[in-house]
Amino acid sequence: MGGEYYSYGRGYRLFFGTDARSLVGRESGIIEEGINEHTGFVNDSPTSAMLKQFTDIFSNEIATDLILDATNVKLREVALTFDLPRKMLKNTFIQSAALSAVGRNLLFLYNAAGDIDPEATYSSGPTSTAFEHSSLPSTRSYGMNLKINF
Template sequence: MGDLDIVPERNQSTEFGADLRFMKDRIRLDYAYYKTRVKDQIFTVGTAYSSGLSGITRNAGDYEVFGHELLVSADIIRSNDFRWELILNWSTSEGKVLEIPDDIESIIFADSGFAGITSEIRAGDKMGNLYGYKWRYENGERYLDANGFPEIVLDERVKVGNAFPDFISSLGSNFKWKGIGFNFLLEYKEGGDLYDSGLRNSIRNGNPLSTLVRDEEVVLDGVMDDGSGGFTTNTTPALIDQDYYRNSNVYNRAAEILVQDASWVKLRNVSLTYDMDNKFTRDLKMEKLSLSVSASNILVWTPFDGFDPEGNQYSAGSNVYGFTGLSVPLSQSYSFGLNISF
């Protein structure tokens, strides 16, 4: 349902940059800074289910998005037979919630349900924040109870991460020697947190390596009560068994377990081409004969425990970031090509 008093969004954008060339165009530098202010942003905001509605589309606040983009490319070697070009790209993007209506505490774009992880924004937040439940801490140390187990604070959701990366950079290289070409693109994403929707069920079923310790007594890291109103290093062993991993008050609803760093280094693509220009092609009156082979998304190095962290559980335009799993992972692709021109 839509708000009868809804008004159009208003966007105000500013962008400036520089395009510089050096050494007869062998070194090229492009830089841009952008900033967009959106007033009266239109969102679907959740309502009480007793109203008979799941949400109402309305103006829901003011937001700001800003970032930098830098592109540096250079011809390391440039001659008649050989050319080697390097391309470096670096970019950032950040959003901030400037204001939301007084009658809205937060706007929830996605809710994981019982696991407690949400993609939501509150006044003053950065766009892309993730909220959830965390273990109890005392003086910066995880608190462990009389049985040696941690304790998840379920009173309220707190910020547990942000889906947007600190920056994304890439390094591309283009080689061309006579008729042979070799290109690759490496991409590096620093930061950005992800909640894997399938991880909690995997933990409960004992699938991940993190659940390998079973039916053992372990002294977990943290602090316990010292009996005098203070805290001391934990010495109480806890029985780590199936019930521990399945316990939602102790382990498998803790955001420290469910939300992971999704940084990556990825070989985005690599390709090899060969252009034939010899007596064979001339005899067949061919203008061009080119063979090529390429591969995409074939290697990724990441601390994320799961499928390729670039995958998203929700489609583009949903305003949901930081949720993955329960969807088909990104695939590798390989291609072979033959290009003939007469």
């Protein structure tokens, strides 16, 4: 619950036009709120969406729309285990056996950030949890375990 992080990856996707949010203003431009410094009236002149994306992402100021909520509920691991009945192992040297199916990083039940895993951070350092930088999606894995006691 809670926490925030800055997503450089989303910024780059917006800038290069590979994020769905970059479609806004692509055809007709974006009209910024404020006063037009040349006319002194309310601004009604559109600017290039790409230029706006560039200044929002690569200026010296923090682009607040790239600060994302890290709240998420994730199904991180599921293990289903079947213990073989002792009757099956009665005339063998095996005392017990269990077969398990395991899945990790299966799905998000809720992810406030949408398409970015808040745990896929910039690095493993102490400040890394505050930055995401073009992270790859978390790896989903499936496996089987066999446990035999002699």
